[in-house]
Amino acid sequence: MHWNAGTLISLVSTVLYGAIFGLVAFSRPRNQLRRIFALYLLAMVLWSSSAFLTTSGLVNVLTWFKIMAASPIAMMVGIFYFVQTLFGLRRKWAPLTVFYAILAVAFTVFSDLVVLSASLSPSGELHYELNTPVIVLLAGVGYFLIVVSLVDLIKGLKHTQDANHRQRLRYLVIGLSITIVSTAANFTELGKYPIDVAANVLTAILIAYAILRHNLLDIKVVVRLGILYSVITAILGSIYFLVISLVLNIFNLLAGEELLLISILVGALSGFILTPLRNLTQTSVDRLFYREKYNAGLMLQRLSQTTVSVLDLDAVADLVLSEIIETLHINHGAIMVKSMKGGYFRALAQRGETHGMNLAFEADHPIVRWMKLQNRILTKHDLSIHPTFKALWGKERQDLARFQIELFIPLLFKGDLVGYIVLGPRRSGQPYTSDDLVFLSTLSNQTAVTVENARLFDELEETFVQTVSALANAIDIRDSYTSSHSQEIAGWAAKIAEKIGCRPDQIKSVYWGGVLHDIGKIGIPDEILRKKTSLDRPEWDIIYQHTRRGAEIIAPIKKLEAVAPIIASSHERYDGLGYPMGIKGEEIPLGARIVAVVDSFSAMISERPYKKPYTVNKAIHELKRNIGKMYDPAVVQAFLEVLEIDASQIDS
Amino acid sequence: MNNSYKLIEEGRKDELWKKHCGFLGLSREEFKEIQERLMREQLQLLGGSKLSQAIWKGIIPSSIEEFRRITPLTTYADYEKFLKDKNEEVLPVKPFTWARTSARSSQDPKWIPYTQTMYNHLSDPVIGAMLMSSCSEPGDVRLERNDKFLMATAPPPYASGYISRSTKDNLEVIFLPKLEDGEKMSYGERVATGFKLAMREGLDYFMGISVVLARMGEQFEQQSQNSKPSKALLNPVVLWRMLKALFISKINKRGILPKDIWHLKGIMSGGTDTEIYRDRIEHYWGRKPLEGFACTEAGNMAMQAWNYKGMIFFPDNAFLEFIPMVEVEKNKADPAYTPSTVLYNELDLGVYELVFSSFHGGVLMRYRIGDLFEVIANEDAEIGSGLPQMKFFSRADDLIDIGSFFRLTERDIWKTIEASGVAYVDWIARKEIQAGNPVLHLYIEPKPANTQTAEEIHAALDRAFVSRFADYQSLKDMLSINPLLVTLIPVGSFTAYMQAKIKAGADLAHLKPPHMKPSDAVLKLLLSADQ
Incomplete structure (x- = not known):
């Protein structure tokens, strides 16, 4: 018997294909696709x-x-039929193949017209002679079939939207490409080397991987991590044994102290060299078979660091959504959160093309109920598959399709659905992979806690705001001359802020500044606040304190932290x-400059015990007269635009 | 929306199963929620359309309870003036197409508008039935791309034609013959062409009336002994198929049966005869037919699961209500009486009349289709379903009530004839008064080879009735009468009747006389047809 690299590679290839053939042939149920693939594998074994x-x-x-x-x-005909069956293609000429x-096959095996001679030299070198024109003719047809199959596979790869199916097809495409290239080597000088068989080993590994990792042919094989590690350890153990045997042979040591010494030395050296190799292999196994956990861990680490300290619900939602959108390159998305009363969900953050998107479902909506019950990501495919969603309305289905919604990610906290993340397609158009889903699922668990905390905090703050607003209303009522004054001021102030170009959060703060600017008056006694004659100095001193007091009252409310300075300076x-x-x-x-203008304007056009109300024209005239003294010129100008008044006419 | 062919292509068989058969696992409460939500959508769609306003008389119900309270139970007569001329302006949603029922010669057909969503829904139950009919356990999906499918049903504008088209849109199967070709053929031609093609291409699924398969099986059994080689055997695939079949039949020491030629994955059928022919079809074709219930007005409504027991209704096809039999009878006695209804989730063992309201923009509201169903079990643990298991009981008008003693459905009589061992071609049954007593009058055409005399056939049938119905014996004992009258009709009468009908241009569904309560005119034609 001759042993050389070619023999060894062929043996390894036989064992690999034999194992895969066994896996495919004996898995149930046996359908046509598996039967044809088993035939292909049989050809490879042969x-x-x-x-x-x-x-x-x-x-x-x-x-x-x-x-x-x-x-x-x-093999080529086998793979051709496999691809035909996989995609349900029905080429009319297919039966001819x-x-x-x-x-x-019969011509090659039973005649001497294809293979003219073949023999082994005493040294084990293979010598053969082929009838080139005949072999080209025979192989040419096979090549044509395999190229057609490759094209079909690539088309299928482009076409499919299912991530798992893409993976399966991808490995088949790579395997087939390797086969095409390697068998072509037989027509060159390289033909004397077992390149094709070596390539077959590679293809076998790819197919095995596709079966183990991506359920190729719907074959579900659960490979435990322990078994994979055991295989690695066994291989490394064998290498260790071979090294020692080799060294012993080289040194021709059979017994005695030298044997022990050399064994210890070689063992120690092997340990040093093989341990990093084992670690590297185990890491590779982790990445290959458990990649999702590996990547998700890294990505979540970043998010957990940034969200842990944020308690503002809007900020949390904004942060999480931005991270998801940017990390996974998603076109658009939204975070919905349960409303205070719990009857429906409202949009908290939106990114991308979400104009007109309304996914504020009610608490008993099938999608909401499903997420609460299943606690897993809902894909758009689930919507057409799970019987629960038979309850969806036609219009709802149309909307989901129009907004290209791909995923609903539940945010569950202690069994309660506190919100959900809605994601559109990836910018690349590629479907979400299982790794993405695992990552998003892990993220949602973490986000749910943060969102719920922020939501509870938000609810608490909201209660504060409502209380404070009630106080402001109470003051308005108490100060009968300024009844409804705060709401009117707030409305104007927000419009000015918008006109000036403030951000939405700034506009919101200015609005609240308008509502609450007089909240400090709560500490002013009635006799001063409602006094019908002029105030004396001590009374004015008390009045002067109301801005500072107002700022102090709302300072503990985090949500209104930007409002306190507005109130404090509203009379500067x-x-x-x-x-x-x-x-x-x-x-x-x-914000304070804005409130100052609208507060003055409101006071001017209102009746007071000590004065009659100004006309609007007179009030504006007064505002303009005090530009640069009492009021910011830009604010006054913006206010006039808000009131849609032509300032020049007032002047005249 | 995932087209089912995509799920098959991508190996997502679990999802395919869940999509089409997952409804079996719904609880009664979940079923109700789906029904109510879709009904709320339907109320919005119906809105103020002229048709709904004509029924509701100006009121728009704001809840399902109000809908059930204010909407009268309807029949086609309530819609006829709007639908017979296909007046689309009165409809709540513009229809995608119009389907028609088969009509007896004296009547106009019923025209039913199908919206796009209704049309799209037609295929879901068919695919579900294909999965159920070919599996041996839940999730065992044998449906594959390019499976060969012979649909022996009527073409558009009959509902079955649209069901075929919708199935083609949603599934990559090969219709034998091609759907567009088959629609141009007569029924017989299409079935014959289908089986001819099946010799070359193979056959995986059959959908149609059971009698076709039963008759084919019988013909095989009779002819395979003395059949001669045909030209078709020149085709190597056909030759190989026949050689295999011959080999199997020789091993089993019998003639060739269809199951030796084709290995059908599934058979789907509807109608009363499915149960009658079930065992025979299994014998000839190797698989039992899976029974379903469909109608033009609502498409596919219910089907059996893989254990071939009760049928389960689909939750998203129509809003289901049922009139208990007691209420049906009260209403029969007093047509002015409005019977009460129960919902699907409220059903218990017993017989009910089906009432349904269309979903997806359809037009029918609390529509009495005239079919009775029997709840045979409240659940079926074998298939993991907590939903009522139902069986088609009878057409409401077809029940034969003998002296208020016992009630016979078409299936009851048919099964009794089968049990009697009488070799027959076909039969009809009527309730008649003989000498002041109510009797069941059976008109039977014996098979040409049947040598039994009329007395022998009567005796065999009488024995079968006695053994199957205790009330039949009681009636005999108490009234001292024999409530069974048998008339043998001449051989060839049914064939001659059919030919006369074909000549008169009758619809496919009315070529045969009805089994139950045929009119005097029908009876007269049948008895005189062979002349």
């Missing part, structure tokens, strides 16, 4: 085993060489002659 037998010299070389030459033809296969003047701090110009917060 190819590899005949290559092994031919080069080993154990059998009649010419006969087995002929079988080796015929096997690729069977069976006749081709039968004739070509642009020229620095205001109170309580006497700051001027840009030192005064913009």
Whole structure:
């Protein structure tokens, strides 16, 4: 028997294909696709085993060489039929390929017109002679079939939207490409090397991986991590044994102290070299078979660090959504959160093209109920599959399709659905992978806690805001001359802020500044607040304190933290002659400058015990007169635009 | 929306199963929620359409309870003036197409508008039936791309034609013959062409009336002994198929049966005869037919599961209500009486008349289709279903009530004839008064080879009735009468009747006389047809 690289590779290939063939042939149920794939694998077993037998010299070389030459033809037809069946293609000429296969294989094996001679030299080198025109003719047809199959596979790969199916097809495409390239080597000088069989080993590994990792052919094989590690350890143990045996052979040591010494030395050296190799292999196994956990861990680490300290619900939602959208390159998405009363869900953050998107479901909506019950990501495919969603309305289905909704990610906290994340397609158009889903699922668990905390905090703050608003209303009512005054001021102030170009959060703060600017008056006694005659100095001192008091009242409410400075400075003047701090110009917060203008305007056009109301024209005239003294010119100008009044006419 | 062929292509068989058969696992409460939600959508769609306003008389119900309270039980007569001329302006949603029922010569057909959503829904139950009919356990999906499918049903504008088209849109199967070709053929031609093609291409699924398969099986059994080689055997695939079949039949020491030629994955059928022919079909074709219930007005409504027991209704096809039999009888006695209804989730063992309201923009509201169903079990643990298991009981008008003693359905009589061992071609049954007593009058055409005399056939049938119905014996004992009258009709009468009907241009569904309560005119034609 001859042993060389070719023999070893062929043996390995035979074992691999034999194992995969066994896996496919004996898995249930046996459908047409599996049967055809089993035939392809059988051809590969025959190819590899005949290559092994031919080069080993154990059998009649010419006969087995002929079988080796015929096997690729069977393999090519097998793969062609497999792809045809996989995609349900029905080429009219397809049945002819069976006749081709039968004739070509029989012609190759039973005649001497294809393989002219084949023999092994005493040193084990394979010598053969082929009838080139005939072999080109026979192999040409096979090549045509396999190229057609490759094209079909690539088309299918592009077409499918299912991530798992893509993976399966991808490995088949790679495997087939390797086969095409490697068998082409047989027509070159490289033909004397077992490149094709070596490539077959690679293809076998790819197919095995596709079966184990991606359920190719719907074959579900659960491979435990422990078994994979055991295999690695066994291989490394064998290497260790071979190294020691080799060293012992080299040094020709059979017994004695030297044997022990050399064994310890070689063992120690092997340990040093092999341990990093084992670690590296185990990491590779982790990445190959458990990649999702590996990647998700890294990505979540970043998010957990950033969200843990944020308690503002809007900020949390914004942060999480931005991270998801950017990390996974998603076109658009939204985070919905349960409303305070719990009857429906409202949008908290939206990113991308979400114009007109309304996914604020009620609490008893089938999608909401499903997420609460299943606690797993709902894909758009689930919507057409799970019987619960038979309850969806036609219009709802249309909307989901129009907004291209791909995923609903539940945010569950202690069994309660506190919110959900809605995601559109990826910018690349590629479907979400199982890794993405695992990542998003892990993220949702973490986000749910943060969102719920923020939501509870938000609810608490909301209660505060409502209480404070109620107080503001109470003050309005108490100060009968300024009844409804705060709401009116808030409305104008928000419009000015918008006109000036403030951000939405700033506009919101200015609005609340308007509502609550007089909240500090709660500490002013009625006799001062409702006094019908002029105030004396001590009374004015009490009045002057109300801005500071107002700021102090709302300071503990985090949600309104940007409002406190507005209230505190709402009676400052642009020229620095205001109170309580006497700051001027840009030192005064913009919100306070806005509130100052609208508060004055409101006071001017209102009746007071000590004055009649100004006409609007007169009030505006007064505002303009005090530009740069009491009021910010830009704010006054914006206010006039809000009131849609032509300032020049007032002047005239 | 996932087309089912995509799920098959991508190996997502679990999802395919869940999509089409997952409803079996719904609880009664979940079923009700789906029904109510879709009904709320339907109320919105119906809105203020002229048709709904004509029924509701100006009121728009705001809840399902109100809908059930204010909407009268309807029949086609309530819609006829709007639908017979296909007036689309009165409809709540513009129809995608119009389907028609088969009509007896004296009547106009019923025209039913199908919206796009209704049309799209037609295929879901068919695919479900294909999965159920070919599996041996839940999730065992044998449906594959390019499976060969012979649908021996009527073409558009009959509902079955649209069901075929919708199935083609949603599934990659090969219709034998091609759907577009088959629609141009007569029924017989299409079935014959289908089986001819099946010799070459193979056959995986059959859908149609059971009698076709039963008759074919019988013909095989009779002819395979003395059949001669045909030209078709020149085709190597056909030759191989026949050689295999011959080999199997020789091993089993019998003639060739269809199951030796084709290995059918599933058979789907509907109608009373499915149960009658079930065992015979299994004998000839190797598989039992899976029974379903469909109608033009609502498409596919219910089907059996893989254990071939009770049928289960689909939750998203129509809003289901049922009139208990007691109420049906009260209403029969007093047509002015409005019978009460129960919902699907409220059903218990017993017989009920089906009432349904269309979903997806359809037009029918609390529609009495005239079919009775029997709840045979409240659940079926074998298939993991907590939903009522039902069986088609009878057409409401077809029940034969003999002296208020016992009630016979078409199936009861048919099964009794089968049990009697009488070799027959076909039969009809009427309730008649003979000498002041009510009797069941059976008109039977014996098979040409049947040598039994009229007395022998009567005796055999009488014995079968006695053994199957205790009330039949009681009637005999108490009234001292024999409530069974048998008349043998000449051989060839049914064939001649059919030919006369074909000549008169009758619809496919009315080529045969009805089994139950045929009119005097029908009886007269049948008895005189062979002349």
